[in-house]
Amino acid sequence: MKIACIRAYQVDLPLIEGSYNWSGGKSVSVFDSTIVAVETDDGTVGFGEVCPLGPAYLPAFSAGVRTGLREIGPSLIGCDPRELGALNLRMDSVLRGHPYVKSGIDIACWDLLGKTSGLPVCTLMGGRHGDAVRLYRAISQQSADEMAAKITRYRDEGYTRFQLKVGGDPDTDIERIHAARDILPASHRLIADANTGWTQHEAMRVVRATKNLDVYIEQPCETYEECLAIRRGTDHPFVLDENIDSLGMLLRAKSDLAMDVVNLKISKLGGLTKAKQARDLCVAMGIAMTLEDSWGGDIATAAIAHFAHSTPEAFRFTSTDFNSYVTVCTADGAPQRMSGWMKASDRPGLGIQPRMDVLGDPLLEIR
16 A cells, blocks of 8 residues: 555634634634645545644644645655554654644544554554543633633533633733632632743742642743743642653653643644654653644544543543534544543544535645
């Protein structure tokens, strides 16, 4: 089996809530998603998706996905898509860095591997653990009262994990955290995610002002060293995200005892193959994980579901269902939330069938 063709489709994904706001005044109302199709010489097609959270979150942007595919795509024609290790080495030899560019191809090849073997991706990634995957809901940055009202609504829909977008004015963020925690039962978990938005002194003020609350602190500052200083100044459970972009950083953070939970995003690491490497290392080191991606629709959500469902439950902190945040359905068969949980498909591959009428004509085709 050889790769015969690589196509990329662009789809706009408007948000149900109108906009998504996080630290530093950043906001997105329509996500620019790239869906990648990898077709083999026998006509089998696998699909992946890459959807950066705008250009100012991680070192990634949507147009860069398509440009990068033009760069690496010709070198992959003729490769066996089932040989995922060799394929990733090939991509890395052709294009240094830019892991998000490679993620869609890698996911599509996992989909192909599942289709050709007759197995779901989660089975191939280690086996299905548990009946379903617990979800969190991201609460876009607004006033304390507005964010608390959203938590109440999503709590009534079955969510028990909430990621509060903070990282703004410290006094306002302290108010947001208190308002959110006050309306949640003790069994529900609250994560205050600053997305690198606080300076070190601001982060220290927030953790001291919320010292008596049951809240996780996620990625308070931009640099690893600043985050480590805050970690050492608080007894709140601590999550690292943006700084953990490689196995080397993961090992460094473990050595420094820099976090209790790590957020593994599929495209940040370069696809399911490398995300699985990081996941398995976390399991071996005893570190819990949020298992997700930067953003996306139905295909990204399917990949997240398989990634999370193949992770032992003891290390599965939470995940999310991005397809429930947007108004456009790009594929049939994608996981759908059920009272704050979702399941990976038991069909071969990712278990999805793209809606080609929604995808339209490809923006690029490489043969």
